[in-house]
Amino acid sequence: MSVRQAADKYGVPKSSIQRWVSSAKDSPPKKAGGQTSLSSREEDLIVSNLVTASEWGFPLTSMDIRVIVKQYLDRLGKRVKKFNNNLPGQDWVVSFLKTPKQILSERCCMNIKKVRAGIDQRMMQEYFSELEKSLDGISPEAIINYDETNITDDPGVKRVIGRRGSKHVYRIMDSSKSSISVMFCDTASGELLLPYVVYGESHVYDTWRQGGSKGALYGCSKTFWFNEIIFSDWFEGIILPYVKKLPKEVPKAVTGDNLSSHISINVLQKCREHNIKFILLPPNSTHLCQPLDVAYFRPLKAEWCKVLEEWKLNNRGPIMKDKFPAALKKTLNVMNYNNQMGHNIKARFKKTGIFPFNSQQVLKLIPKTTENEGDSQTLDNAFCTFLHELFRK
Missing domain, CATH: 3.30.420.10 (Ribonuclease H-like superfamily/Ribonuclease H)
Incomplete structure (x- = not known):
């Protein structure tokens, strides 16, 4: 549909249609699920830290991720209206894990003794x-x-075929x-x-x-x-x-x-x-x-x-x-x-x-406690604080 056809169909000036088209071209596309809460760079930093924590033997749960994001936002003094007191909801985690090119997924883990996490x-x-x-x-x-x-x-154990609904x-x-x-x-x-x-x-x-x-x-x-x-x-x-x-x-x-x-x-x-x-x-x-x-x-x-x-x-x-x-x-x-x-x-x-x-x-498999600049420093500190609290338990 041309600009003139749209103006005639909706009864608005052609200049307004042109401004809307120009604005749409200049604005970045919104992610599915509404307004973006974190920038792409911030999400990349979260992914990087989550992968490091997992490889080190301390994989985090969806609730852990939510708490870390809250600590990160609180450190920045940033407020996200869609989050309750800066704490993302479970739906945000689900949406975050489903984003394109995402390398994270929820899966079962094996346990190792906590003393192994004491290395630095x-x-x-x-x-x-x-x-x-x-x-x-x-x-x-x-x-x-x-x-x-x-x-x-x-x-x-071994996977076998049995009657549907059988408990054992x-x-x-x-x-x-x-x-x-x-x-x-x-x-x-x-x-x-x-x-x-x-x-x-x-x-x-x-x-x-x-x-x-x-x-x-x-x-x-x-x-x-x-x-x-x-x-x-x-x-x-x-x-x-x-x-x-x-x-x-x-x-x-x-x-x-x-x-x-x-x-x-x-x-x-x-x-x-x-x-x-x-x-x-x-x-x-x-x-x-x-x-x-x-x-x-x-x-x-x-x-x-x-x-x-x-x-x-x-x-x-x-x-x-x-x-x-x-x-x-x-x-x-x-x-x-x-x-x-x-x-x-x-x-x-x-x-x-x-x-x-x-x-x-x-x-490279051990989380670093060294400080970087900008958002990376704040996000790393949020991860380190959370992990250190786990270690002291």
């Missing part, structure tokens, strides 16, 4: 400063990482609360070393060693976990044979958690004899700094559940210890085949900033 930029910067010195001149094949995990007898759907599958501890270690060059299995018993029978990976070692502990004696046996049986293949004058490094049961005078003495630097990770930081914990154990246990479920479909009761070595070997073979083991191991060392050395790989 300063502590991690000190760790990486020392790590850089310790790893200086050490080649990737001489950087070894270790971690201990438990393998359970429970294959976990059961599957006959024998399982128990028993578990077996396994120590894994890998190198920055992409090699996975042999596992060390610990049974929760006072003695290891020969049949409990058969059928597993060639060269794997087995021990026992009533607590199911490693103690100083078993740790020393693992070090001498797994680490030293690998280290001795490397030139003696070449420095080596072994990294792992700081559990007291993983440190002994014997191990430290062996480290001095073989030019090995023993590097402990910062407390409660394995979810950020431990290569095996970051990206290996979860897919490993997913494959283990598949192998265990297959075994239980053909057998009754918990998996027997004389069957465990073969089942674990099958799981590791599947992991090696499906996940391009060497490539993934290198990627884990890179993600944790160990090799190639890059502290920002981890530091």
Whole structure:
């Protein structure tokens, strides 16, 4: 419809129609849901902080977002009429998450202990400063990482088909609360070393060693976990044979958690004899700094559940210890085949900033408390205040 036709149809002057058209061209389009409460830049800052908080292990709820926006607006002295006392409604959050090109979504989360949230930029910067010195001149094949995990007898839940409306759907599958501890270690060059299995018993029978990976070692502990004696046996049986293949004058490094049961005078003495630097990770930081914990154990246990479920479909009761070595070997073979083991191991060392050395790989995941300028400073402060209040609880 032309300007003249519109003027004739609605009975208004042509000059008024022209002014309306010109005004519409100059005005930015409004977002769906009414007047825009926050600018695009402010929304981008919120998204950036939410992603950082989530990656750090403290994902926020929709109510958390509403409170943070209120704190941000209050700090600026800005009032939004559509918000009740500057607190956005739930409908605003829904609209915010549905905006075009939005990378956020609501989903279920897994829990980690709150002490892990106690790490900060300063502590991690000190760790990486020392790590850089310790790893200086050490080649990737001489950087070894270790971690201990438990393998359970429970294959976990599985989605099945059942009658609509049924509150409970059961599957006959024998399982128990028993578990077996396994120590894994890998190198920055992409090699996975042999596992060390610990049974929760006072003695290891020969049949409990058969059928597993060639060269794997087995021990026992009533607590199911490693103690100083078993740790020393693992070090001498797994680490030293690998280290001795490397030139003696070449420095080596072994990294792992700081559990007291993983440190002994014997191990430290062996480290001095073989030019090995023993590097402990910062407390409660394995979810950020431990290569095996970051990206290996979860897919490993997913494959283990598949192998265990297959075994239980053909057998009754918990998996027997004389069957465990073969089942674990099958799981590791599947992991090696499906996940391009060497490539993934290198990627884990890179993600944790160990090799190639890059502290920002981890530091970028920790919310910063440094001050920026303008709206960014105010919004960052709102996030930091909210997170610090959570940490103190």
